[in-house]
Amino acid sequence: MTTASLSGGPEPAARAVAVSTPVRSARRAWWRTHSAQRKVFGYTLLAPAALYVLLLVGAPFLFSLWLAVSDANVGDPVASFIGLENFRAAWEMDTFWIAFQNSIVFLVVAAIFKGLLGTSLAFLLLQEFKGKKLIRGLVVIPFTLPIAISVLSWKWMYDSQFSVINWALSRVGLIGGYGSESWPIWLGQPHLALAACIAVNVWRSFPFSAIVLLAGFTAVPLEIIDAAKVDGCTFMQRFRHVVVPMIFPILMIGFLFDTVFTLSDLSVVYLLTQGGPANASKILPVLAYQVGIQAGNLGRGAAIALFLVPLLFPALFLVLRSLKRREW
Amino acid sequence: MMDPSTLNRRKFLSVAGAGVAGGSLLTMLDARQAPAQIRGTTLRILQWSHFIPAYDAWFDKFAKEWGDKNGVKVRVDHIPHLELPARMAAEFAAGAGHDIIHNGSSILTRLYYKSLVDISDVFGSVGRKYGGWIPAAKPLVEVEGRQYGVPMFYILLPMLYRKDLFDAAGLKAPDTWELARVAARTLKPKGHPTGIQFSQCADANLNWRSLLFSFGGAEADASGDNILIDSKEMREALRFAKALFDEGMTAEVFSWDDASDNRFLASGIGCWIHDAISAYRTTEDTNPPVFKNTVIGLEPAGPAGKRVSVAAANVYMIWKFSKNQQTAKEFLTHFMDNDLAGMTQSRGYNMPYLEANYKKPMPVIGTDPKMQILQDFPKIVAFYGYPGPFTTPIQEVVNLYVLPDMFTRAARGHAIEDVMKWGMGEYRRIYAKHKRA
Numbered sequence: 001m002t003t004a005s006l007s008g009g010p011e012p013a014a015r016a017v018a019v020s021t022p023v024r025s026a027r028r029a030w031w032r033t034h035s036a037q038r039k040v041f042g043y044t045l046l047a048p049a050a051l052y053v054l055l056l057v058g059a060p061f062l063f064s065l066w067l068a069v070s071d072a073n074v075g076d077p078v079a080s081f082i083g084l085e086n087f088r089a090a091w092e093m094d095t096f097w098i099a100f101q102n103s104i105v106f107l108v109v110a111a112i113f114k115g116l117l118g119t120s121l122a123f124l125l126l127q128e129f130k131g132k133k134l135i136r137g138l139v140v141i142p143f144t145l146p147i148a149i150s151v152l153s154w155k156w157m158y159d160s161q162f163s164v165i166n167w168a169l170s171r172v173g174l175i176g177g178y179g180s181e182s183w184p185i186w187l188g189q190p191h192l193a194l195a196a197c198i199a200v201n202v203w204r205s206f207p208f209s210a211i212v213l214l215a216g217f218t219a220v221p222l223e224i225i226d227a228a229k230v231d232g233c234t235f236m237q238r239f240r241h242v243v244v245p246m247i248f249p250i251l252m253i254g255f256l257f258d259t260v261f262t263l264s265d266l267s268v269v270y271l272l273t274q275g276g277p278a279n280a281s282k283i284l285p286v287l288a289y290q291v292g293i294q295a296g297n298l299g300r301g302a303a304i305a306l307f308l309v310p311l312l313f314p315a316l317f318l319v320l321r322s323l324k325r326r327e328w
Numbered sequence: 329m330m331d332p333s334t335l336n337r338r339k340f341l342s343v344a345g346a347g348v349a350g351g352s353l354l355t356m357l358d359a360r361q362a363p364a365q366i367r368g369t370t371l372r373i374l375q376w377s378h379f380i381p382a383y384d385a386w387f388d389k390f391a392k393e394w395g396d397k398n399g400v401k402v403r404v405d406h407i408p409h410l411e412l413p414a415r416m417a418a419e420f421a422a423g424a425g426h427d428i429i430h431n432g433s434s435i436l437t438r439l440y441y442k443s444l445v446d447i448s449d450v451f452g453s454v455g456r457k458y459g460g461w462i463p464a465a466k467p468l469v470e471v472e473g474r475q476y477g478v479p480m481f482y483i484l485l486p487m488l489y490r491k492d493l494f495d496a497a498g499l500k501a502p503d504t505w506e507l508a509r510v511a512a513r514t515l516k517p518k519g520h521p522t523g524i525q526f527s528q529c530a531d532a533n534l535n536w537r538s539l540l541f542s543f544g545g546a547e548a549d550a551s552g553d554n555i556l557i558d559s560k561e562m563r564e565a566l567r568f569a570k571a572l573f574d575e576g577m578t579a580e581v582f583s584w585d586d587a588s589d590n591r592f593l594a595s596g597i598g599c600w601i602h603d604a605i606s607a608y609r610t611t612e613d614t615n616p617p618v619f620k621n622t623v624i625g626l627e628p629a630g631p632a633g634k635r636v637s638v639a640a641a642n643v644y645m646i647w648k649f650s651k652n653q654q655t656a657k658e659f660l661t662h663f664m665d666n667d668l669a670g671m672t673q674s675r676g677y678n679m680p681y682l683e684a685n686y687k688k689p690m691p692v693i694g695t696d697p698k699m700q701i702l703q704d705f706p707k708i709v710a711f712y713g714y715p716g717p718f719t720t721p722i723q724e725v726v727n728l729y730v731l732p733d734m735f736t737r738a739a740r741g742h743a744i745e746d747v748m749k750w751g752m753g754e755y756r757r758i759y760a761k762h763k764r765a
Contacts (some may be wrong), residue, residue: 074417075439089761094750095728160580160588161595179519179578188527188583276528276729277582278736293414295724296439297761 067302074296086303096304098279099287103263103311106198106283110262111255113202118209125214143207151271154200158186158272187273190280197269197281201262212254216247248326252319259315263308284308366655367399373659374419375430376409379606379677386673394662400655409433413727416440419647427650428659430480433530433640434727435711437469437476438720444476445646450657451475454664458682464709465681467717468641476645478660481670481678483640484705485534487625488593488607489600490618493520502600505539505568505628511599512576520599522576523592525584525732526739532732533712534638535602540565540731541636541714542629547731548716555755558748564631566738566747573739582736594618604640605677605699626701627708635708639679641718676702679709721762730754
């Protein structure tokens with residue numbers, strides 16, 4: 001044993017090695033350090049999701065951007081760049097503005113009703129009652145049914161001649177018989193047609209809103225609610241000042257999903273009215289489909305569809321800003 | 329006649345060889361025996377789900393039997409007719425899919441012809457064999473003098489009216505649009521209105537064009553390049569439609585789809601409709617007493633006595649990307665050889681394009697006294713774009729329901745000149761865009 005070793009330090013030779021080693025090991029260490037390995041592991045886990053977003057969301061989005069500035073049509077494999085011509089042409093379409101306006105009405109009215117009905121349903125499902133689990137399962141049926149089947153059922157219910165809604169209303173004396181002035185033609189009168197489409201969209205989607213809210217409500221600790229009760233808060237005060245702030249992130253995400261689903265809902269309107277009568281229920285996705293696919297103008301159709309993006313941005317901005325603020 | 333003294337061995341062999349080869353070819357053609365090289369191939373066909381389901385069952389069996397006989401594996405896929413354009417776009421984009429594709433009502437030949445096989449040979453040989461095609465057939469599939477499709481059948485939309493109601497009210501048969509209007513005006517107060525779709529559906533596109541063209545109006549000129557909608561006849565047709573709606577219909581027609589008028593007639597409410605004979609068949613199946621009193625009439629004449637019946641065209645095409653183009657051609661030839669069998673299986677719904685197949689009595693419609701009048705329609709049949717061809721701009725006009733929307737606006741009370749201004753704006757915008765392209 002040497003003095004150096006006795007004093008706790010390494011031998012000179014070993015020290016030389018120890019001095020020279022860090023240079024080499026520092027190069028290797030970057031890869032081998034725990035934090036680097038954690039990072040690599042993290043990115044590896046993230047990679048499939050990032051790839052998914054890039055390939056399945058980013059690529060089609062970029063492709064639609066290209067289509068919108070090209071003269072692409074369904075029958076021609078070669079498309080050329082035409083600048084903003086498609087946007088200008090859409091802008092000049094009378095039908096485009098009707099569809100744009102209808103899309104906003106559709107979004108706002110549906111959101112209000114889905115919010116009201118979803119919240120009410122969520123509160124109802126929070127209560128203790130017999131068969132609660134069964135009821136919870138049943139309420140999501142509209143959301144889980146294939147859209148074509150459920151919308152076709154509604155089409156029958158709205159039928160101008162055989163509408164079960166009208167026959168029921170007629171039987172209880174609220175409207176006259178078939179052929180009378182008061183017999184509503186759900187899909188044939190402009191305002192009723194749009195309202196009928198919104199009603200089906202709300203019927204399909206409000207269980208989703210309820211489930212999202214229910215998940216939020218059940219996450220609020222009962223002690224906090226009880227404390228608020230002890231402090232004398234009314235039901236509305238508890239809801240506004242305790243529950244809503246606590247489930248705010250969930251609410252915002254639900255709102256964002258709902259906005260996207262509603263704005264891009266092609267099936268309900270297309271299957272019920274095809275946008276009629278005389279474009280009274282036409283919304284942007286239906287117009288984009290008719291122009292882009294049925295009439296073959298991929299470029300123009302893509303441009304019309306891209307007008308949905310400015311409608312989505314405010315919702316996205318609102319949600320992300322609210323969530324960011326809450327992080328602070 | 330050949331001089332026997334000049335006949336040497338070489339000449340004898342060449343003449344005999346040509347004779348044997350020609351004879352074999354004729355025998356093969358006569359028996360419609362497909363060439364051996366298609367054996368072992370696969371043929372995929374995409375077509376609509378027919379309104380007469382029995383036709384689909386027959387067609388699938390027919391295709392399979394042909395495949396079994398010729399060593400070809402045949403697969404037939406049926407989808408709703410409204411989905412065909414989207415599926416066609418998807419197959420085009422992918423460069424893969426079916427070999428034969430069906431277009432119904434919306435004929436997309438001009439849009440896709442660069443990606444379709446030129447089948448002028450099939451079109452020509454089938455035409456020659458069966459006395460030629462009716463005049464309206466060629467413009468459906470022809471682009472720049474070549475044929476890119478085979479017209480398979482079209483669907484008529486005649487007048488279907490309740491003879492019992494007409495007789496009880498002392499009304500004449502709706503042989504003219506004016507008589508049809510008088511009938512609607514008379515029978516609506518008795519609880520029997522009429523109805524034509526004022527909505528965005530295929531029947532609306534067809535029915536209002538029949539009315540317009542019978543009124544002497546036109547959509548585009550023979551070249552297909554110039555719009556002819558801005559006319560006195562168009563304005564008269566719009567005024568007439570408005571009056572017909574006010575006097576003889578209820579607001580439900582604004583919500584109708586292609587099947588609503590079928591139900592309307594079958595329910596016993598409607599006094600007349602202008603629809604395909606699927607309505608007649610639906611009534612036969614669901615309400616026999618009403619069916620007994622339902623009569624099929626010729627296309628009503630316009631004010632000057634003109635009759636034009638706009639029909640729903642159906643066409644088969646072959647994709648250029650198909651690896652089995654020869655097989656597809658052989659099948660189409662075989663299918664056209666059995667055109668009348670298809671007509672029978674569709675219960676008279678499928679009307680032929682081939683002149684020879686109009687020999688009276690025609691299958692089904694020639695033997696049913698109430699349907700015999702349908703045999704007189706070929707002379708007055710037209711398609712979208714009349715008198716011009718079904719061009720790409722017209723196709724867009726049709727798919728955006730511009731013409732039905734014009735009639736709907738008129739019925740809803742918009743001033744005729746406002747309707748014309750709007751409609752012409754839409755037509756011009758679409759035509760201008762295609763001209764630029």
